[in-house]
Amino acid sequence: MTDTALVIGGTRFIGRHLVEDLLAHDYDVTLFNRGNHDNPFAETDRVAHVEGDRTDRTALRTAKLSVEPDYVFDMVAYHPSDVSVAVDVFDDVDGYVYVSSGAAYADEEIPKREGVTALESCTDEQAVDESGETYGNRKAEGDRIVADAAADGVNAYAVRPCIVYGPDDYTExxxxxxxxxxxxxxxxxxxxxxxxxHRAYVEDVASALRIVAESGEPGAAYNVGDRxxxxxxxxxxxxxxxxxxxxxxxxxxxxxxxxxxxxxxxxxxxxxxxxxLATDRLAALGWESTxxxxxxxxxxxxxxxxxxxxxxxxxxxxxxxxxxxxxxxx
The missing domain is CATH 3.90.25.10 (UDP-galactose 4-epimerase, domain 1)
Structure with a gap:
């Protein structure tokens, strides 16, 4: 039976490579986004598209009911409220994977380890801020929401890439x-x-997201970067x-x-x-870097x-x- 994946975002850079990785591993894929960017998979019959705003709980719920995904990959959760809504809407899927960031770490340690190195704090004001200065704070709070959801029985995971590079990188x-x-x-x-x-090749980030969804420990965070x-x-x-x-x-x-x-x-x-970033936890799942x-x-x-x-x-x-x-x- 073919697994079904819902990718929130999915048309740019990491999301684009994730879709390609999922297709290569025989997933049926549906993109959920507002359609503001060109869809590189528009001509691919194995990639469906549901248009909607990820900040709208009703739109997310509608996408879930129409797709009935086994796995959900959240590429564009930039605020803690995005994650809170998602872990609630997708509380019964086989895997919900939140794309966090190495910027979530607060302490300067070598290397930064999951569950060991402290994360950034996040005030109520930072949680709704739009500036780059609070990016790490907001991502860290999303990680905590994922861990709390897993404690309540949700198959939720966080993946923390460092600086990502590779084909289609619009950041240049x-x-x-x-x-x-x-x-x-x-x-x-x-x-x-x-x-x-530390940098992470984009195709390796894509495979990490899939592998964590399939084999990760609910509530855990996984660093990803070049080995x-x-x-x-x-x-x-x-x-x-x-x-x-x-x-x-x-x-x-x-x-x-x-x-x-x-x-x-x-x-x-x-x-x-x-x-x-230490990447041993991810490698233990069978992940390898290019x-x-x-x-x-x-x-x-x-x-x-x-x-x-x-x-x-x-x-x-x-x-x-x-x-x-x-x-x-x-």
Whole structure:
């Protein structure tokens, strides 16, 4: 008998790859969203679409009754109230999976572990806030709601990805670095290049969501990220390697960046303190991550086929040239 999945969201990035993963594992899939984004599965008869607003309890209930899903994957729960309603509406499904975030962790530890590292708190004001500053607080509260629901018998789970990269990434965070490698001979990397911000390949996040739904422990949270980490400099070198090009990595300190009125934080994917998530709990379910070279090769190929260049994250061409000029005089 074919399992049925209801994906709340599902047309962009992680959700898109989740649908592809579910189809590859013989699920029948229905998307539930407002239809504001192009549906890449519009011509696929195995992917149905129910239009509605996920913040509307009646619309969610209607979707449940029409689809009768075995599993529900909640890609767009950005506020605790979204999660509260969902665990109530889907209280009898085989699995409800809430997409949380590594940003839910409050303490700076290496690595951050599920059930060990403290989560962010969330005030009533933060719970309804729309700003990026409270994103981690809101995700953490969603995790607590999932755990409470599981204690009441709901098959609910949380999955916490770190920074996600790969094909179809509309955030263009990695695209900035790929574009620099493909178009420049010298790439400025802030600091000494050894900073680490754990990343997760999008196809691995998709498979993690499915595996947790099928085999996870209700109420548990599961980190997801590349099983092997690389520094920022290693990331740039890996991009060059799979792109079959050469690039010179140029380190720039705060002092040298200041000559162009820049700081290390002006470079996307830079994080001063290492952000590392333990992934042993997820791996124990049989999940594996894609080898880094393979994941990056797919990411670079997709970048080349797209019109993304990451320019919104560019610290500035003139500023970078100024920094290079300062470094050349040292």
């Amino acid at each position: 965070r990695l695209d900035y670095w790929i574009d620099r490698v493909l178009t420049e001979d010298r790439v400025v990397v802030p600091g000494d290049g050894d900073n680490v911000w 092997r980490l690389v520094t920022m400099e290693e990331m740039v070198e890996l991009i060059a390697d799979v792109a079959d090009t050469e690039v010179e990595v140029v380190h720039a300190s705060e002092r040298e960046l200041a000559a162009a009125d820049l700081s290390v934080d002006d470079f996307i994917l830079y994080r001063e303190y290492p952000h590392v 080898p880094l070279r393979e994941a990056m090769a797919r990411s670079v190929a997709d970048h080349r086929a797209s019109d993304r260049d990451g320019s919104e994250h560019d610290p500035g061409r003139e500023e970078i040239e100024t920094v290079l000029g300062v470094l050349d005089t040292v």
